[in-house]
Amino acid sequence: MDRIPILQMGEFLLVTIQVDMHDQLALALQDDLTSKIEKSGARGVLIDISALEMVDSFIGRLIANISGMSRILDAQTVLVGMQPAVAITLVELGLSLTGVKTALNVERGMHFLRAARADDRREAGGLSSEAAHGFTE
Amino acid sequence: MAQQSRTAAILTKHRDDLNAEWMKSLQAAVGGKDSRISESQLKEQTAQFTALLLAALQAGEAFNAKSSEWKAITHFLEEVSKSRVAQGFSSDETAMFIFSFKKPLFARLRQELGKDAEALAEETWAATDLLDRMGMLTVRAFQKTREDVINRQQMEMLELSTPVVKLWDGVLALPMIGTLDSARTQIVMESLLQRIVDTGSELAIIDITGVPTVDTLVAQHLLKTVTAIRLMGADCIISGVRPQIAQTIVHLGVDLQGVTTKATLADALSLALKRSGYVVSRPKV
Numbered sequence: 001m002d003r004i005p006i007l008q009m010g011e012f013l014l015v016t017i018q019v020d021m022h023d024q025l026a027l028a029l030q031d032d033l034t035s036k037i038e039k040s041g042a043r044g045v046l047i048d049i050s051a052l053e054m055v056d057s058f059i060g061r062l063i064a065n066i067s068g069m070s071r072i073l074d075a076q077t078v079l080v081g082m083q084p085a086v087a088i089t090l091v092e093l094g095l096s097l098t099g100v101k102t103a104l105n106v107e108r109g110m111h112f113l114r115a116a117r118a119d120d121r122r123e124a125g126g127l128s129s130e131a132a133h134g135f136t137e
Numbered sequence: 138m139a140q141q142s143r144t145a146a147i148l149t150k151h152r153d154d155l156n157a158e159w160m161k162s163l164q165a166a167v168g169g170k171d172s173r174i175s176e177s178q179l180k181e182q183t184a185q186f187t188a189l190l191l192a193a194l195q196a197g198e199a200f201n202a203k204s205s206e207w208k209a210i211t212h213f214l215e216e217v218s219k220s221r222v223a224q225g226f227s228s229d230e231t232a233m234f235i236f237s238f239k240k241p242l243f244a245r246l247r248q249e250l251g252k253d254a255e256a257l258a259e260e261t262w263a264a265t266d267l268l269d270r271m272g273m274l275t276v277r278a279f280q281k282t283r284e285d286v287i288n289r290q291q292m293e294m295l296e297l298s299t300p301v302v303k304l305w306d307g308v309l310a311l312p313m314i315g316t317l318d319s320a321r322t323q324i325v326m327e328s329l330l331q332r333i334v335d336t337g338s339e340l341a342i343i344d345i346t347g348v349p350t351v352d353t354l355v356a357q358h359l360l361k362t363v364t365a366i367r368l369m370g371a372d373c374i375i376s377g378v379r380p381q382i383a384q385t386i387v388h389l390g391v392d393l394q395g396v397t398t399k400a401t402l403a404d405a406l407s408l409a410l411k412r413s414g415y416v417v418s419r420p421k422v
Contacts, residue, residue: 079370080370081370082368082369082370083334084326084327084330084331084333084334084365084369086368087330087365087366087368087369088323088326088327088330088365090365090368091361091364091365091368092361096364096367096368097368102367102368102369102370103370104333104334104337104339104369104370104371105337105370108339108370109370
């Protein structure tokens, strides 16, 4: 059975879905991704679904679940490149994926992950993030 | 069958007279000359109609729009109705084309069958029935043509009414005009989402200044669009909320789920610029 590859890029994990998802594949991805996050200690996950052209309610829910699971494992998750047709389908299915961070493309998704990570570090470093923001604005 | 052919015989015998009298009664109905249709065209149509009617009557079958004998005349009448629509005639004027044929035809029937009261009554009834059906046929064709025009205009309006405008680098605006129903929401959503993908814009402003009323259904459609935009990874501002609409939304208890709303498109644009880090300033003189 084929699996969706999960690539590691520094402290981030990259999942690109290049084929049409079927139920088994999605379930396998869920298992693989959670164990990979646990093993690698990744702090961010980027899921690229720009090649996904069809979703049903099951896949839609699984995408939401996977994002939720990685967040619980303390990895910021961003879903990028959703096609208009997919977005419309999800809305019609009543799946608004509340709480899932989305971005237009991989570049913006990575930018978001890095920014979120930088925020984390600043907080961890004891520097007040409000003060830092105050200077940049 | 025998009765139908009696009318057919009379029609054959007096065809030219009938045509001339019909023309006269047609012109009398509109009060003199009609500028919308030329006399020669009208003459041609009347002549064609009597020829087709005669052919159908001689075939001897009762009127039935689907049978092959009557197909020619049905088709002819539909074409006439279509051209009448294009020429700007009203439906009763179009129906008049058929009904004004009654007077000359009945006069001829009386002239020929005057002595035989029973035959006259029978023929008159058959002819009335036939012409009435044809009159209704023309009206139906007339209406269908008009409905086609309305449908086409509706389609065109749908396309015209959803322009997606690029306001700034990464900022799209969609000024919505008219009532939001499911079909329009679908088209709006599709074109807006496609433009977001094409331009890579991160912010979309939906301006509802031109939406006359917002009820629960319209609000739901708006929310759907906003959710879809968020799923794509872009953000959305709703602008142009008029005071009455703000009141209605609150009275209806619609929860806009943290959607950013602004009173005017200008406010929305200034927020969009601020979010993307632009500063607008006036140079000091």
